[in-house]
Amino acid sequence: MYRYDEFDQAIVDARVAEFRDQVARRLRNEISEEAFKPLRLMNGIYLQLHAYMLRVAIPYGTLDSRQLRMLAHIARRYDRGYGHFTTRQNIQYNWMKLEEMPDLLADLASVEMHAFQTSGNCIRNISSDQFAAAAADEIADPRPYAELLRQWSTLHPEFSFLPRKFKIAVTGSATDRAAIQLHDIGIKLVQNGDGEIGLKVLVGGGMGRTPLLAHVIRDWLPVADYLSYMEAILRVYNRHGRRDNIYKARIKILVNDLGPAEFARQVEDEWARVKPLGLDPPPSELARIAAHFQPPVLDASAPVAIDLSDPEFAQWVAVNTHPHKVPGHAIVTISLKAPGEIPGDASADQMDLIADLAQAHAQDEIRVTHAQNLVLPHVRRDALFTIWQALKGAGLATANLDRASDIISCPGLDYCTLANARSIPIAQKLAVKLAPQEADLGELKIKISGCINGCGHHHAGHIGILGVDRKGEENYQLLLGGSGAEDASLAKILGPGFDENGIVNAVEKVIGRYQALRTGPDERFLDTYRRVGAEPFKEAVYG
Amino acid sequence: MAETLFRLRSDAGHDGPAVALADYQPGGAAVRLEPADDARALIPHLPALARIDIAFPKFREGRGYSAARILREAGFAGEIRAVGVLYVDQLAFLVRAGFDAVLPETPFDAAVAKATLARFPHVYMKAADAARPVWLLREEAALAGRT
Amino acid sequence: MPRLLTGNRVETGDVIWWTGTGWSLHLKDAVAVDADGEALIARFAPQERINDLALIDADATDAGWRPRTTRERVRAVGPSVRPDFALPSIPVESI
Numbered sequence: 175m176y177r178y179d180e181f182d183q184a185i186v187d188a189r190v191a192e193f194r195d196q197v198a199r200r201l202r203n204e205i206s207e208e209a210f211k212p213l214r215l216m217n218g219i220y221l222q223l224h225a226y227m228l229r230v231a232i233p234y235g236t237l238d239s240r241q242l243r244m245l246a247h248i249a250r251r252y253d254r255g256y257g258h259f260t261t262r263q264n265i266q267y268n269w270m271k272l273e274e275m276p277d278l279l280a281d282l283a284s285v286e287m288h289a290f291q292t293s294g295n296c297i298r299n300i301s302s303d304q305f306a307a308a309a310a311d312e313i314a315d316p317r318p319y320a321e322l323l324r325q326w327s328t329l330h331p332e333f334s335f336l337p338r339k340f341k342i343a344v345t346g347s348a349t350d351r352a353a354i355q356l357h358d359i360g361i362k363l364v365q366n367g368d369g370e371i372g373l374k375v376l377v378g379g380g381m382g383r384t385p386l387l388a389h390v391i392r393d394w395l396p397v398a399d400y401l402s403y404m405e406a407i408l409r410v411y412n413r414h415g416r417r418d419n420i421y422k423a424r425i426k427i428l429v430n431d432l433g434p435a436e437f438a439r440q441v442e443d444e445w446a447r448v449k450p451l452g453l454d455p456p457p458s459e460l461a462r463i464a465a466h467f468q469p470p471v472l473d474a475s476a477p478v479a480i481d482l483s484d485p486e487f488a489q490w491v492a493v494n495t496h497p498h499k500v501p502g503h504a505i506v507t508i509s510l511k512a513p514g515e516i517p518g519d520a521s522a523d524q525m526d527l528i529a530d531l532a533q534a535h536a537q538d539e540i541r542v543t544h545a546q547n548l549v550l551p552h553v554r555r556d557a558l559f560t561i562w563q564a565l566k567g568a569g570l571a572t573a574n575l576d577r578a579s580d581i582i583s584c585p586g587l588d589y590c591t592l593a594n595a596r597s598i599p600i601a602q603k604l605a606v607k608l609a610p611q612e613a614d615l616g617e618l619k620i621k622i623s624g625c626i627n628g629c630g631h632h633h634a635g636h637i638g639i640l641g642v643d644r645k646g647e648e649n650y651q652l653l654l655g656g657s658g659a660e661d662a663s664l665a666k667i668l669g670p671g672f673d674e675n676g677i678v679n680a681v682e683k684v685i686g687r688y689q690a691l692r693t694g695p696d697e698r699f700l701d702t703y704r705r706v707g708a709e710p711f712k713e714a715v716y717g
Numbered sequence: 718m719a720e721t722l723f724r725l726r727s728d729a730g731h732d733g734p735a736v737a738l739a740d741y742q743p744g745g746a747a748v749r750l751e752p753a754d755d756a757r758a759l760i761p762h763l764p765a766l767a768r769i770d771i772a773f774p775k776f777r778e779g780r781g782y783s784a785a786r787i788l789r790e791a792g793f794a795g796e797i798r799a800v801g802v803l804y805v806d807q808l809a810f811l812v813r814a815g816f817d818a819v820l821p822e823t824p825f826d827a828a829v830a831k832a833t834l835a836r837f838p839h840v841y842m843k844a845a846d847a848a849r850p851v852w853l854l855r856e857e858a859a860l861a862g863r864t
Numbered sequence: 865m866p867r868l869l870t871g872n873r874v875e876t877g878d879v880i881w882w883t884g885t886g887w888s889l890h891l892k893d894a895v896a897v898d899a900d901g902e903a904l905i906a907r908f909a910p911q912e913r914i915n916d917l918a919l920i921d922a923d924a925t926d927a928g929w930r931p932r933t934t935r936e937r938v939r940a941v942g943p944s945v946r947p948d949f950a951l952p953s954i955p956v957e958s959i
């Protein structure tokens with residue numbers, strides 16, 4: 175894991191002092207709310223329905239046990255004993271007091287964490303693959319490349335007042351677990367014939383009210399030119415992105431309006447100008463960062479065969495673990511989606527328990543996934559039973575990864591000022607209804623957003639649900655056929671919307687029709703949908 | 718008006734009015750760029766220019782940061798003045814992007830401005846100012862054998 | 865229709881309601897401001913102590929005020945999915 179040096183720590187500490195001063199000036203009325211709001215947003219603080227909300231950055235979704243325990247401490251000391259893990263690998267707290275924020279940020283800084291740029295029209299937390307350094311299909315660990323971007327984008331003088339927020343994801347595997355096609359910039363590590371690593375650069379993906387998939391603007395970018403090329407993209411965007419309409423301000427609209435080829439040409443043109451300015455750090459800097467991400471030393475002779483005689487345990491192993499690149503090891507996903515619970519929420523006690531398990535059994539590492547679950551990336555198979563038992567005692571052993579009850583949901587109208595409808599209760603009802611048959615259904619990704627902003631990724635759901643407002647009533651639209659993985663596609667609205675009970679029934683009808691149509695147990699819902707199209711489902715729901 | 722100007726230059730500067738880009742005549746000493754203007758249009762005229770004003774008509778405006786940096790990259794050493802809806806807490810960004818004067822709508826508190834500029838002991842990236850990014854400091858430290 | 869004045873306290877973010885003489889955390893203490901609403905906002909906004917000042921529509925019921933929109937009912941009670949935090953304003957089930 176990356177460790178701060180004196181420079182990193184000094185910058186984070188200065189940020190805490192700066193915000194302490196800004197809050198004090200606000201509370202003394204020396205600055206207006208209008209001037210203060212962008213400052214608090216750049217420190218991740220929103221005013222939500224019930225209180226302030228704080229979004230803490232978890233760079234590329236990686237934590238150690240000390241940091242997770244600090245997140246638990248913050249939940250207890252400053253919040254109401256829980257936090258919400260988000261689809262961008264961050265954590266949000268819902269009951270914050272502005273006057274306590276400086277102390278909270280100081281606590282975070284003491285474990286090398288911060289809330290820099292977790293909101294505002296700037297470059298946000300860099301997300302990545304939750305299986306980094308553990309997945310077998312990985313070319314290289316993407317996190318050093320993400321850390322380099324984190325540093326470069328922190329307090330960037332030119333790119334802190336962009337037309338709109340800017341999200342970057344980096345992945346190093348063939349399987350896309352970071353939804354790079356749905357980010358403003360997606361970076362994929364690639365390898366050439368000589369075994370050399372380069373970067374494939376995608377631009378212009380995103381969700382919100384105009385969902386678009388990103389375009390490749392460069393198949394191969396030498397690593398040495400990484401940051402100057404990013405400067406060129408961001409400069410083209412900062413100068414030419416629309417600022418007249420907040421809904422058209424994302425880079426995806428610019429890329430779409432210019433066309434990807436013309437956009438790429440402008441980037442190359444700008445790059446030719448900025449490349450000679452010496453913006454790229456020497457290779458020693460990436461090497462220095464990469465040295466922090468040395469893969470853990472794992473015992474390749476650890477036993478592969480383990481006792482699976484307990485059927486409930488065997489089921490959990492089958493569903494919630496992935497093969498690790500080192501034999502005798504596994505990647506464990508801890509589901510934060512027990513049916514009936516709030517997707518992505520974890521209590522302080524649960525966080526502490528997971529921290530303990532990570533320290534004892536998983537090389538002291540925890541990851542946050544974009545599906546709002548947690549991961550122990552490096553676990554010996556012969557420790558799985560112990561871990562499972564501990565998780566079970568804390569309500570964390572639900573075996574539902576990527577299944578019907580593993581639902582992504584945004585906070586919706588229960589917390590969010592922008593919401594049109596509640597999302598969490600829909601997720602809870604669906605999870606409870608679908609859990610009994612989910613083993614038979616196989617992979618099924620249901621994603622729910624409480625408004626068109628799409629924080630719950632509804633456009634990327636095999637089944638997506640979007641909350642809308644219909645004459646003051648909560649109403650839900652049903653979308654089918656999306657994917658945020660390497661086979662990315664955008665879900666399409668099936669027909670007129672429903673009320674709360676209606677949407678649950680409609681999803682059940684869609685699933686019933688799928689079961690009738692599927693060619694066999696290997697055909698996922700998404701495959702069936704792609705094969706037969708929307709008509710049969712329309713008929714099942716509205717016919 | 719004069720006392721609200723926040724200026725980091727010690728030279729006398731050019732006090733004359735700045736003309737709009739469309740009205741600029743070669744040889745003129747001061748010009749004003751609106752957010753949509755292309756700063757590169759001024760490159761042939763930089764030797765004649767003493768001051769370039771860059772407008773920030775509303776808070777949600779950030780193109781001026783790119784404009785200033787482009788002008789510094791082109792070698793402009795005269796005054797670049799940010800004019801408009803700007804708050805003191807943005808000062809460090811402005812200075813690093815190449816501005817050396819600000820005419821804000823509401824005046825800056827001098828003590829806060831000073832503290833803001835002194836706040837961050839290090840910077841992560843190279844920009845238009847002289848600050849050396851931490852990757853350079855790290856490299857030097859490594860070369861000096863301190864790790 | 866009765867209108868209530870609400871906002872969030874700057875220090876804490878707490879949702880608060882205008883009681884005629886001050887601010888309360890509880891919807892039940894709110895008074896109808898009706899035609900005086902805009903004048904009250906014009907008075908409080910420049911003081912910069914309450915964020916997001918707003919007038920909301922509510923019905924007077926036997927059990928007290930019932931805000932018209934789901935959003936305002938959620939704001940008055942707390943998240944519908946966390947009844948353990950519910951404020952005693954209106955029953956969570958009736959959001």
Ligand code: HEM
Pocket residue numbers: 220222227259260261262266338341356379380381382383424583584585589590591592627628629630631
């Ligand atoms: C609770 C306060 C939140 C607010 C005010 C908020 C606001 C927004 C807005 C306005 C957008 C649309 C941006 C655009 O299209 O330009 C958006 C998109 C998004 N948000 Fe949130 N959001 C919140 C919470 C969350 C949470 C809890 C998550 C994760 C579960 C999240 C993750 C995302 C993602 C992934 C997108 C879409 C990706 C994209 O930017 O294209 N946000 N959010």
Ligand code: SF4
Pocket residue numbers: 584585586587590591592593594623624625626627628629630
């Ligand atoms: S999708 Fe809408 S309701 Fe949900 S968190 Fe985002 S902004 Fe709020």
